[in-house]
Amino acid sequence: MMLSIMAVACASESDQSVQNAADNPSENATSEDAIESALSPSVGSGTAELSEPNAEVGRVVDGDTIVAMIDGAEERIRFIGIDTPESVKPNSPVECFGKEASAHLAEYLPPGTPLVLVRDVEARDRYDRLLAYVYRASDGLFVNMQMMLDGYAQPATYPPNVAHTDQFLAASRQAREAELGLWSACEGE
Numbered sequence: 001m002m003l004s005i006m007a008v009a010c011a012s013e014s015d016q017s018v019q020n021a022a023d024n025p026s027e028n029a030t031s032e033d034a035i036e037s038a039l040s041p042s043v044g045s046g047t048a049e050l051s052e053p054n055a056e057v058g059r060v061v062d063g064d065t066i067v068a069m070i071d072g073a074e075e076r077i078r079f080i081g082i083d084t085p086e087s088v089k090p091n092s093p094v095e096c097f098g099k100e101a102s103a104h105l106a107e108y109l110p111p112g113t114p115l116v117l118v119r120d121v122e123a124r125d126r127y128d129r130l131l132a133y134v135y136r137a138s139d140g141l142f143v144n145m146q147m148m149l150d151g152y153a154q155p156a157t158y159p160p161n162v163a164h165t166d167q168f169l170a171a172s173r174q175a176r177e178a179e180l181g182l183w184s185a186c187e188g189e
Helices: 013-023 031-038 098-108 143-149 165-177
Strands: 055-062 065-070 073-079 114-119 130-136
Touching: 055 073, 055 098, 065 114, 073 143, 098 143, 130 143, 143 165
Parallel strands: 073 130
Antiparallel strands: 055 065, 055 114, 065 073, 114 130
């Protein structure tokens, strides 16, 4: 499987600095560095046209993180723009609706599900997880958005990764008003 993770972003100075970094890989590049350089963002309209699958689900970690296979290597993928209640964070209690969010994501993404991963500006978070908008390849389901619409996630905006922020805020508002998922069970916690 050829690694081709598409990128969505708004034009900014940070786009240029990320692109410059991708164009000048260090002499000590590891396989992870190679993945990051292949993920360099391009300036676009904030939407992406889906391409061939570029990953496959290995397992669901929790409601906003999966392990996926990319070119035969396991990668931890953190969904951009959403946050679900904690269910596996070390030294932390399971939060209200954490287990339900994980189970809901697993319904959408059973092991072996082909994916299209789409980047925003930054390739990785501070925990070295690959950051992505996750689409199910079989039908184009935008999983980040669906988790929000179903009430299993809330918005988590970390600039400069903001391509879908407005849509996520609207989806969260809609789920909250309809008292779906965590909005019916965890209000006030």
